[in-house]
Amino acid sequence: MPRIQALQKTALDHSHIGVKTLLHHGRQPQKPLDLSGIQRAPMPTDPKREAAALERGAALGFVDRAERETATADTAPRRRRKAAPPQGSVYVKGPQETIDWFVEFTNQRGHRSYWQTIEEFRAMIEGREGVGGEGT
Numbered sequence: 001m002p003r004i005q006a007l008q009k010t011a012l013d014h015s016h017i018g019v020k021t022l023l024h025h026g027r028q029p030q031k032p033l034d035l036s037g038i039q040r041a042p043m044p045t046d047p048k049r050e051a052a053a054l055e056r057g058a059a060l061g062f063v064d065r066a067e068r069e070t071a072t073a074d075t076a077p078r079r080r081r082k083a084a085p086p087q088g089s090v091y092v093k094g095p096q097e098t099i100d101w102f103v104e105f106t107n108q109r110g111h112r113s114y115w116q117t118i119e120e121f122r123a124m125i126e127g128r129e130g131v132g133g134e135g136t
Contacts, residue, residue, distance in 0.1 A: 054064060092099070106117040 058064075102114070102117070106114055109117060109120065111117050111120070
C-alpha cells in the first residue's frame with residue numbers, strides 16, 4: 001500500500017508517462033464497452049447456408065452433435081477406463097495399539113490404502129485354506 005501511495009504522489013508531482021503506467025500496473029485504464037446495439041435474440045440463419053456448412057464440415061471429418069446423440073450402441077464411443085467395482089466403507093473401532101499396528105503394517109507393506117492390506121490378508125487366508133484345508 002505505501003508503494004502505491006508513493007507512486008500516486010509521484011504522479012501528481014511529475015506528469016511522466018512511465019509513472020502513470022506504473023499506477024495502472026502496466027495497462028491503460030479501459031473505457032466501458034458500449035453494448036447498447038447488441039441484440040440478445042439468436043441470430044437468424046439461412047437453412048441453405050447452414051446445410052452447406054454442415055456438408056463442408058462433414059467432408060473435413062466433423063460430426064453433427066445431434067447425430068452423435070442418436071448413435072446406436074455399437075457405434076457409440078467405448079469407455080476407455082474399466083468401470084470401478086462397487087465401493088463400500090467400514091469404520092473399525094478397536095484398541096489403539098492394534099489400530100496403530102495395522103496402520104504401521106500397511107505403511108511397511110507399501111500399500112496406499114487400508115483396503116489393499118485387507119486384500120492381502122484375504123489372499124493369505126484363502127491361500128492357506130486351499131493348501132491346509134481348515135485355514136491353519
